[in-house]
Amino acid sequence: MTANAARLTLGPVLFNWPAEHWRDFYFRIADEAPVDIVYLGEVVCSKRQPFFDPHLPAVIERLQRAGKAVRLSTLALVMNRREQQAIHALVRDLHQADETTTGPLLQESALTVEVNDLSALMALREPVAAGTFCAGPFLNIYNEASLQFLADLGIHHCSLPPELPRTALEALGAAAAAQQQSLEVYVHGRVPLALSARCYHARVHGLDKVNCQFVCDQDPDGLAVRTLDDEDFLTVNGIQTLSHGCLNLIDLLPDLQQLGISHFRISPQSRGTMTALSAAAGVLTGKLSPGAALETMQADSLTAPYCNGFYHGLEGARWVSAEPVRLGGGPL
Amino acid sequence: MSEPGQSAESVGTGSELVCPAGTPAALHAAVDAGAHAIYVGLQDDTNARNFPGLNFSPRELQDARAYTRFRGAKLFLAINTFARAGGLAPWHNALALANDLGVDAAIVADLGVAAHAAKHYPDLRLHLSVQAGASNPAAIAFYQRHFNVRRVVLPRVLTLAEVERLTQAVTVETEVFVYGGLCVMAEGRCALSSYCTGQSPNMQGVCSPASHVSYRDEPAAMVSRLGDFTINRFAPDEPAGYPTLCKGRFRVGTVTDYVFEDPVSLNADALLPALVAAGVQGFKIEGRQRSRAYVSQVVGAFRAALDALSAGQPMPVQALAALSEGGTQTQGAYQRRWQ
Numbered sequence: 001m002t003a004n005a006a007r008l009t010l011g012p013v014l015f016n017w018p019a020e021h022w023r024d025f026y027f028r029i030a031d032e033a034p035v036d037i038v039y040l041g042e043v044v045c046s047k048r049q050p051f052f053d054p055h056l057p058a059v060i061e062r063l064q065r066a067g068k069a070v071r072l073s074t075l076a077l078v079m080n081r082r083e084q085q086a087i088h089a090l091v092r093d094l095h096q097a098d099e100t101t102t103g104p105l106l107q108e109s110a111l112t113v114e115v116n117d118l119s120a121l122m123a124l125r126e127p128v129a130a131g132t133f134c135a136g137p138f139l140n141i142y143n144e145a146s147l148q149f150l151a152d153l154g155i156h157h158c159s160l161p162p163e164l165p166r167t168a169l170e171a172l173g174a175a176a177a178a179q180q181q182s183l184e185v186y187v188h189g190r191v192p193l194a195l196s197a198r199c200y201h202a203r204v205h206g207l208d209k210v211n212c213q214f215v216c217d218q219d220p221d222g223l224a225v226r227t228l229d230d231e232d233f234l235t236v237n238g239i240q241t242l243s244h245g246c247l248n249l250i251d252l253l254p255d256l257q258q259l260g261i262s263h264f265r266i267s268p269q270s271r272g273t274m275t276a277l278s279a280a281a282g283v284l285t286g287k288l289s290p291g292a293a294l295e296t297m298q299a300d301s302l303t304a305p306y307c308n309g310f311y312h313g314l315e316g317a318r319w320v321s322a323e324p325v326r327l328g329g330g331p332l
Numbered sequence: 333m334s335e336p337g338q339s340a341e342s343v344g345t346g347s348e349l350v351c352p353a354g355t356p357a358a359l360h361a362a363v364d365a366g367a368h369a370i371y372v373g374l375q376d377d378t379n380a381r382n383f384p385g386l387n388f389s390p391r392e393l394q395d396a397r398a399y400t401r402f403r404g405a406k407l408f409l410a411i412n413t414f415a416r417a418g419g420l421a422p423w424h425n426a427l428a429l430a431n432d433l434g435v436d437a438a439i440v441a442d443l444g445v446a447a448h449a450a451k452h453y454p455d456l457r458l459h460l461s462v463q464a465g466a467s468n469p470a471a472i473a474f475y476q477r478h479f480n481v482r483r484v485v486l487p488r489v490l491t492l493a494e495v496e497r498l499t500q501a502v503t504v505e506t507e508v509f510v511y512g513g514l515c516v517m518a519e520g521r522c523a524l525s526s527y528c529t530g531q532s533p534n535m536q537g538v539c540s541p542a543s544h545v546s547y548r549d550e551p552a553a554m555v556s557r558l559g560d561f562t563i564n565r566f567a568p569d570e571p572a573g574y575p576t577l578c579k580g581r582f583r584v585g586t587v588t589d590y591v592f593e594d595p596v597s598l599n600a601d602a603l604l605p606a607l608v609a610a611g612v613q614g615f616k617i618e619g620r621q622r623s624r625a626y627v628s629q630v631v632g633a634f635r636a637a638l639d640a641l642s643a644g645q646p647m648p649v650q651a652l653a654a655l656s657e658g659g660t661q662t663q664g665a666y667q668r669r670w671q
Contacts, residue, residue, distance in 0.1 A: 077518055078468045079489055081497075087470070119470030122477075140465075140520060142414035142534065145444025149478075163523040163532055164417070171418030194522040194578075197489035197665040200591060204584045209671040225591055226583040227562040228555075233582065234524070236591070241517070243527055309530065315559055316527035 006257060006284045008277060009037040009184060011267040012073045014192065015237055016048050016216040023055040025268065030059075030066040033274060034281035037263070038063050039114055041073035043138070045199070045238045046083045047212070049075075060111070069112075076116040076138040077195045077239065087119050114159070115139060121153070137161060137186065137265075138195075142168065144175030151179045159184040159265065162191045162247065165313035166259070173260020182262045187250055188276040188297075189267025190222065190235055191243040191307070191316060200236040209239070220270040221302060232304065245307030245317050250276065250297065251290035252311065253283045272301040346613050347638045350408070350507060351631045354386040354620035359396050361624040366635030369406035371439060372396060373537075373620065378426045379410040380441075380463055381620040382537030390429055397433045406436035412461035413537045414442045414520075424448060431456045437483070440464075441520060446479040459483040462509070463520040463533065469501040476504050483507055483614060487519045492603055492666045496610040507614025508607060511630055511655070512622075514598040514664050516578045524577045528559040540576045547572075556580075599661040601637060601652045608641050630655060 010029060013022060029038060040059065042049040063070050078087055091113055115121055116136035134157035135141055135150055141158050150158060160172065160183060169185065176183045199209040201216040201223060216223075222235035222242055232244040246269075249256065253264060264284075266276050279297050282288030288296070294306075309318030351367035353359035362370050373379025375387045388396060393409070400407040409430045415423040423445050430438040431453040438456055440446045441463035449458055462485040466472045475481040483505035486495060499506045517524065519533075526532035529544040540558055548555040554566045556575035563575035573579070578592040598618070600607070607615070615638065617630055633651040640648055664670055 077465075077489065077521070078471065079494060084468050084470060117468070117471055118466070118474045119468050122470035122473050138521065140414055140442070140534065142442065143417040143420060143444045145415060145420060145448055146442060147444075149443050149447040161523070161534075163526045163535065168417035175417075191523075191527070193524050193527050194517040196517045196592075197671045198516065198593075199671065204587060204589075204591060208669055210668060223584055228565045228581060228583065228588065229562040230583070231561060233561055234527075236584070241524065241592075310523075310526065313530065315530045316523065317560070 005262060006253075007036040007182075007263045008034065008280055008284065009263050009265045010035045010039065010273075010277070011186070011189070011265045012039045012041050012043050013268045014044055014240065014242070015220055015222060015268075015270075016045070016051075016214065017220055017270075018217065019051045019055055021220075022052055023059055026059040027062055028274070030062040030068060033277045035068060035266075035277050037069045037071060039071045039073045039265075041075075041114075043073050043076050043116055043136075044195075044240045045216070046075055046080075046086060047214070048216075048238075049086065071112040071114045071134065073114040073136055074116045074120050076136070077197070078117045078119050079197065084119065087117065091120050112157075115155075131156075135159060137184075137192070141172075144172060147172060147175050147181055148179065151181055156180060157182045157184065157263070159263075162186045163310045163316060166255075166311055167313065169256070169261060169311075170259045177260050183260065184263030184265055185249070185256065185261050186247055186267060187253065187256070187264045187280065188248055189246060189269055189273075190302075190304070191245070191247045191310070192240060192267075193234070193243055193316075194241040196239050196241070199239050200241065201238050204236065212238075243307060243316060244304055245319070246302055246304045247308065247310075248276075248294070248297065248306040249308055249311055250280045250283055251294050252308070253280060254290070257284075269302055272297065275300040347608055347642065348406075348507075348614050349631065349635055349638055350614045350616040351627065352512075352617055352620040352622065353396075353627065354381065354383070354622070355624070356388070356392050356396060358620075358622070358624045358627045360399065361628045362631050363400060363403050363405045365628045365631035367405055367631050369408055369436065369614075370396070370400060371408040371410050371616075371620070373410045373412075374426055374429070376422050376426075377413055377416070377535070377537045378422050380412050380461070380533050380537045381410075382413070383621055384542075386621060393429065393435075394433055397435060408437045408439055408459065409435045410439040410461065411445060412439050412441040412463045414463075414534045415445050416535070420444070420448075427453060427456070439485070440479075446475065446481070450479040454480075457482050459485060459507070461485055461520075462487050462515075465489075465518050465520040467518070469498055472498075472502045472504060476502075485509075485614065485616060488515055488598070489518050489665050491668045491671070492606060493668075495607065495612065495666070499611045505613040506611075507616050508600070508612050509598060509616045509618055510600040510604065510607070511634065512598060512618025514593070514596060514618075514662065516593040522578075528561055528577060530559075540574075545575055594660060594662075596660040596662045598664050599656060600663050600666055601634070601647070601655065603663065603666055604634075604637055604647065605641055608638070 116138040137159040202212040222237040225234040279293040351362040441461035563580035
């Protein structure tokens, strides 16, 4: 594929959904969604992973049979021994120089690992075969020099941090094209803004992380944080903080493609994910105008305003309504 | 005040007190108070304390190099934001300056900046900034292998036990924050400020910038805001704090509280014996934005503590006690229960 062939991707579920619900969501994605690549794996809290593991093989198989490429996303904040060992197990083929076999999941499925913490790349001495690893959005790739460094390691697909403005995307797009890398950006969903050692779900419930009682499972789209003036503000999801506003760049997909971005990530939510995927597919294939895409999404979405300020180099919470796109120009 | 060349001698255990300076005056104060090493930044967005009126011009950095060398102290230059796509020159210039002036280490976070430094300035010692968020041995080994990073400033997400294990597991030096402002979020992984203000630690080197702060008087309260959002509301008898986003008061369901963290700062002085015993080498004080007097007091107290520890003497309780006055303090993530 050329670096610029558009691909729709589905990010990993960031929330603690009931495991069967999680499984059925992916089955439906496999059966119905116009998506090319699906990222699976617990990115936020390692304590949740055991709930999803039993369903992982069936979900992978169903997605692959439906023609979706599957990638495994690693945990973003790796601290304790159990978390280190989980990363190690996932990529142990590269951690054991004398062993040529791959970890079981990788071996059976030829899956790409989306790296969200550099520990997964520890044993990487030589550039790896293309498609072994890709760089996840938590790796902090802000500039062309970082892209180049990863390209030299054999990493040819990179997801970018959501706070990057259009000017940065433009520079990164040009650099990626020059070194045959493909780039991915978030285009829909609450924006991941922060991680912490502290679990805010537990804190709000008067618990701590060790004894959290998995209270995050009560909030399939996270827990709303409002200001003292009752403004909607942020969303808590375990150790993660997300925006309240729902990022929506789907009306800007043509512009993003012009900048050299090829992969567009929709982040799963309890509502509107399928509609957002369809709307994005419609825009990419030219069957939907950007304006019409926004209208279809508004009929099926979270009760949260859209935001796109980061893209415009402004406060991330802002929504800048559609204006004529200035191709090749500076920030709007 | 110590004699030239005396104040910064190692305390014998290898422990190094790493102190902030936002101005030449603060740098002098820190050296005079016994800092083994001073970290500073340039007056631009190449460092994570890019505040108006703060930091060093290239000329001031040159003077700082001369002064610290004369006094036997080390000088570190923080180049620890993530370089701007399409505009790498300021970061490259900062590395060149660090190399030309012979600073004792450049503190870097960005993969691209680290790669540039390792390639062009192999003799420039690199420390990995807390902003890189390297929180485990394997991630640290990665930076060591590719960039020859010699010391890692650990993110404020680890428990004391994890710091101890990690320090044993790696073959680079470790440095930990022991005093000052507390990032509640994993460093380098936080865009809360830019969600509110358009400016972030990673990109512009600022968090909750003063340019976006406003206060509003209400009949029975004072409201602090950041950008378009209310961060706190203070009753008349309540001391009003700066609206740092993650230390604000918010509502979740029916609860109104400091959802992320109370307005506290870090003080890990009681953990110094354990951290020294664990082999941690750098003990870092936060606060390049702080006054000369503050720097003097904190640096002096912590230097006395490290000296006492290295001499096998009890901790200087009185000097440290003065640091706990007038504010709420925490040991943060070092305590498992905090998490």
